[in-house]
Amino acid sequence: MGEKTKRLAMVASKGTLDQAYPPLILATTAAAMGWEVGIFFTFYGLDILHKKRLEHLQVSPVGNPAMPPPIPAIPMLKVPTFMGALPGMTAMATTMMKGWMAKAKLPTVKEMLDLCVEADVQLIACATTMGVMGIRQEDLIPQAQCAGATTFLDYASAADVSLFI
Amino acid sequence: MAETMKIQQTLDCKGLLCPLPIIKLSKAIKGIQVGEIVEMLATDPGSVPDVKAFQAQTGHEILASEQQAGVYRFLVKRTK
16 A cells, blocks of 8 residues: 555536435545545536435436336336436436335435545535526535635646546 | 454444445444454445455455355454
8 A cells, every 4th residue: 555645536517316426435435445535516416515405316217228117027118218208207217216225225315425524525516516506605515615626626636536427 | 263363343234235334344443453353244245346455455454255155254454
């Protein structure tokens, strides 16, 4: 193992439930190995730090051919992707995903964030997104630090691993 | 050989998926003294390469990594 503490810098740019997990899983794992971790939450990714929205992230079935058939025993009944645009399909896809996650004992997004906070992961809220989308500091969890791209690049320039998610 | 070593703590991670076993292992290692040993039980097959990678990244030593009846058992020693 090297002398210098390793650093992971990530951009979280997606606000769907399924896309919220990869940065949070990588962050908590890297922190568990003693790495420094910073995540820059930008555009819809900022919903992951939004006190109210983070509990209601959804899975989008639109244009998502990976969605499984509603009845696993009858795979030919797979829902055509265009039907994902019908009312209620997003809620259905989200309920299905939350069911699988609970069954697999995966922590919720809120619980994953708590693990990040406990592990001193830096949670950086994109200042431009806040301005564009009208999100105020008090809308975000208290650990979110508002900063711009310059701050993230300065942080990422010393990173051993950088990912855009 | 593993059976004669003193295990300080046992972590039951059966039924848990990544990232929880490694997070729990990391917390347990922080809670014991250098030279002491944590035993971890897991069912996630990903935990086998992951514990190896944890050793590579942190230097904490795997003393045993074995499987019995679908349960993986690891002994990890805190080295620093």
